[in-house]
Amino acid sequence: MRVVSVVGFLGSGKTTSIAALARHLTSQRQRVAFLINDVGEVQIDGAVIRAGGHEVVEIYGGCLCLMRDDLYQGLAELAQIPDLGWVIIEPSGMADAERMSRLLERFPRILDAASAAQYHLQCRLSIVDAVRYRLLMRSVPHLIRASVRVADVVLLNKVEAAKPSEIDAIEADIRKNMKPSAVLQRVSARDGLAAPVIRDVLGMAVQHV
Amino acid sequence: MFNSLSRQMIVSGPIASPASVLTTLLSSIVAHLGDNLVGHAKAVAHVEGGVFHASTTGAESVIEVKTVGEPSPNGQSFRLDFMCVFHGLRYRKLLQAWTRAVDGLVASGLQLEPVEISAPLAPPAPHSTLPIVGSLASSFLVLKPCCLIPLLWTVSGGGISFLQIFEPLEPFRPAFMVLTVALLAAAYYSLYFGVATVARESVRSSVRQSRRILWIATVVFLLSSIYPILAPQPPHAVHHGAGHHYH
Numbered sequence: 001m002r003v004v005s006v007v008g009f010l011g012s013g014k015t016t017s018i019a020a021l022a023r024h025l026t027s028q029r030q031r032v033a034f035l036i037n038d039v040g041e042v043q044i045d046g047a048v049i050r051a052g053g054h055e056v057v058e059i060y061g062g063c064l065c066l067m068r069d070d071l072y073q074g075l076a077e078l079a080q081i082p083d084l085g086w087v088i089i090e091p092s093g094m095a096d097a098e099r100m101s102r103l104l105e106r107f108p109r110i111l112d113a114a115s116a117a118q119y120h121l122q123c124r125l126s127i128v129d130a131v132r133y134r135l136l137m138r139s140v141p142h143l144i145r146a147s148v149r150v151a152d153v154v155l156l157n158k159v160e161a162a163k164p165s166e167i168d169a170i171e172a173d174i175r176k177n178m179k180p181s182a183v184l185q186r187v188s189a190r191d192g193l194a195a196p197v198i199r200d201v202l203g204m205a206v207q208h209v
Numbered sequence: 210m211f212n213s214l215s216r217q218m219i220v221s222g223p224i225a226s227p228a229s230v231l232t233t234l235l236s237s238i239v240a241h242l243g244d245n246l247v248g249h250a251k252a253v254a255h256v257e258g259g260v261f262h263a264s265t266t267g268a269e270s271v272i273e274v275k276t277v278g279e280p281s282p283n284g285q286s287f288r289l290d291f292m293c294v295f296h297g298l299r300y301r302k303l304l305q306a307w308t309r310a311v312d313g314l315v316a317s318g319l320q321l322e323p324v325e326i327s328a329p330l331a332p333p334a335p336h337s338t339l340p341i342v343g344s345l346a347s348s349f350l351v352l353k354p355c356c357l358i359p360l361l362w363t364v365s366g367g368g369i370s371f372l373q374i375f376e377p378l379e380p381f382r383p384a385f386m387v388l389t390v391a392l393l394a395a396a397y398y399s400l401y402f403g404v405a406t407v408a409r410e411s412v413r414s415s416v417r418q419s420r421r422i423l424w425i426a427t428v429v430f431l432l433s434s435i436y437p438i439l440a441p442q443p444p445h446a447v448h449h450g451a452g453h454h455y456h
Contacts, residue, residue: 010294011249011266040215040292041326044251044262047290051260051277093249094211094294131268132247139247139296190273 001079002120003087004201005104007147008127009136010093013157013189015045017127018088020193021201022054025086032086033057035074037064039092055081064091065099072107079115086122086202094140097126097147123201126151127189130162133170148177153185153200160188211248213294214303217324220254220314221286227254228282230289230314231263232272237310238293239267242302248295255288257281288324340396341419344389345426389430396423 004021008014018034025032033055036046039062046058057074064071078087091100101124108116126147129136136144148154154174159167167186174184185197193201220230231252238250246267254261259278265271293303311321378385400420 010247011264038292039211039294040213042215042217042290042292044253044290044292047253047255047260048262048277092294094296129266132266135245136247 001084001087001118002122003075003089003104004123004125005089005091005100005121006125006127007091007095007097007100007151008093008157009129009132009140009143009147011132012093012127012129013155014090014093014127015048016189017125017155017157017187017193018090019049019052020189021088021198022049022052024193024198025202030085031081031083032088033078033081033084035059035071035078035087035089037067037089037091037095039063039094045090063095064089065095065097065103068103071103072110075107079118094143096143097124097150101150122203124150124152125201126154127157128154128170128174129158130156130167130170130186131158133162133166133173137173145177148174149179151178151182153183153197154178155185155187155189155193155197157187157189159186160191211294211296212298212300212303213292214300214307215326216289216291216307217326218289218291218311219286219322219324220289220319221322222319224284224287224319226282227256227261227280227284227287228263228274228276230254230319231261232274233317234289234291234310234314235263235265235272236270237313238306239265239270241306241309242267242295242298246295247297248293250291250293250295252289252291254280255290256284289321340392340399341423341426344392344396345422345429386434393423393427393430396426 006014006018022032022034034046034049035057036043036049037059038045039060041061043058043060046056046060050056055078057077059067059070059074075087078084089104104121104124108119111119128144128148133144156167156171156174162170171184171186178184183200185194185200187193187197220227224230231254234252235250239246244267249264249266251262251264253263257280259276259280261274261276261280263272263274265273291307293307295303314321400423
């Protein structure tokens, strides 16, 4: 199974983005399941994804990046689903992206050789809120920087609502923290994700979105 | 520090539309919490055919509402799930905002019945009991018997002679100090860094209590460590070699 991890601060547009990815995968007849995490005692995002007809493992009541055993158990459960092509993981919006990335990289170590060969961490996706970027960099800079540092793809979201003059400056700021190989795209996730964005995240050719 | 609040309610009464109930609820909450919020609030209405989902970060008072499936806009009642997480706001403030928002809905003629939330799958309770208790116990062992015994002797009028059994432990005092520091460090890590930045509501009070005990253990350790320097000389001590004997 190929795994996409989607990190981003609270309200940055993670659920909206993964819904767009799911729509695309489903249209390509790919089977996709979700591992959704929230810190609250009520699981909101899981209910939304499930209502969309997808298989969901919910882990709630704490931050996934600190719940290694639950994460691994959840992934192992999903791995039992026949013909499952993709797993999209959405940790809570305050997850430490670097810790999350380490956990996902180490997961194959607990698997047998055959299962480990099937596991592929396809993409670490980071969603950054363009509208609140300055505010978040004042309040939780460590979380924002960490999410950008580990990302293979960074989506600068809500650009439609941000001031145009600000977007270039934010993008330059983000690029300072990005890996050289990482890709940055400007998006408006609520309007869907464009074909090049989906190609960057899923690593597959896109005919129609 | 982040704080979260989660609630489940059954909403009934004259419901114009579930989406408007969610919008009213979230608008009221973010209005009460103030400007420049760092976090988000979201709510879902479970109705026949699908869900209404509303969310807001508080930025420019925008409430985004979307539907998943084909939710029926009419109905006598629905289940409402609510969750918010904010950075830098006290839990009490979140609770006040929630209470006011619910009062507003009730004033508009709706009935809201709370649903008991079942326990999450994996409680993130910190494993800090052992280090805290251990550090508290070893803090007492850090006390120099030479200083503790005369003090207690004076206070008790001579009835604590059994404490002399700790005298043989005095050569190990540096080891106890190192052990205490290690245990305190483990406890601090567990309670401040090793657990989720947001604890569940049911865990929060126990974390707070553990942190209080940890600070007490730290004070006990510090007092134990510096007491030999500050303590007055024992009034009846007679030195015989390395040990002390009291008459």
